[in-house]
Amino acid sequence: MTRQMDGQIIFLKNKTIPIDKYESLSRRYNFNKIKFLPLIKHTNLPNEILSLFNDLSYLESLKYIIVTSQRTVECLYLEVIPNLTLEQTNQLFNKRVYTVGPATGEFLRRCGFKDVIGDEMGNGNNLSDMIIDTLNPETAGQFLFLVGLIRTDIIKNKLLNAGYNVKEVIAYATEPLDNNLRHLQEEIDVQQENWVVIFSPQGITEIIEYLRDHHSHNIKIASIGPTTEAYLLKHGITPHVSSPKPSPESLLQVISSYE
Structure with a gap:
């Protein structure tokens, strides 16, 4: 049975559009407040992708695409797909897309991609192993890897x-925003419990120094992913919980079970 949570949860990330599963799932856990605090600015760079996809012969020959970030899906959703013809869009949506994490996989499906696999892989290392175990490099053709x-x-x-x-x-x-620490301090509610969810090492230098040097009983830290957890541990912070998978379900489950 889901444990109902008190206090607020602060996600140190941009809110995903059009739907953010972290927000919708957090509401089921009865957090008093759900906040998103962007730490970095994203600038979409669609031109090279559009140039490739506008070449129909390239699009027809392409079999596999790798997408590991929701930011990449946002670029596709907002600036690439709307500028393709119907024929190009149909070609694109029938490509196999390899991904990591259920949230990114679900976003890709909502955009219209029909063959999305790898949601359960959790990280790039596991995804690479799955590809190597299942595809012959001599017949796979070129992989298009869309990255930040x-x-x-x-x-x-x-x-x-x-x-x-x-x-x-x-x-x-991406580039870090200014005054990230000050903005976090403004969001912390000293009258209740605050869960601070850290998704990436980028943009958190001052924040982790503050969290390390100003221990507070009403601030608890959750980490998503092994890379972020390793970064926190290296800088003297042991998160209260670490999500075993980069998904809203996994994160909220470990927070709800924390005692």
């Missing part, structure tokens, strides 16, 4: 080392 300007190279390097052809195209850029 700042990214790790785990997937690309593992696939390249295994003999796959991977074309990497940047879909968006």
Whole structure:
């Protein structure tokens, strides 16, 4: 049975559009307040993707796309798909898309992609292993990997080392916003429990210094993903909970079970 939560939950991320599953699921747990605090600014960079997809021969030959970020899906949803012809859109939606995490997978399906797999993989390392175990590099053709300007190279390097052809195209850029720590301090409610959910190491330098040096009984820290947890541990912060999967369901379950 779901435990009902008191206090507020603060997600250190941009709210996903058009639907953010973290918000909708948090309401079921009866948090008094649900807040989103963006730490980074996203700038969509659709031009190179559009150039590729406007080449119908390329689009017809492309079999596989890799998308691991909701920001990439937003770029596709807002700035790529609306500028394609019906024929191009139909071609695109029938491509197999590899992803990690249920939230990104569900967003891709809502956009119209019909063949999305990898939701349960959880991270790029596992996704790479799944691709290597199931596809022959000699017959797979080229993978189109849509990435952010700042990214790790785990997937690309593992696939390249295994003999796959991977074309990497940047879909968006990010940069930290100003005064992230001050904005978080303004959102903390000293009269109740505050769960602070950290999604990424980007934009949190001052925040983790503050959390490490100003322990507070009414602030609890949740981490999503092994990369973020490792970053926090390296900088002297042990999160109260760490979501075993990068999904709203997994996150809210570990928070609700925390005692």
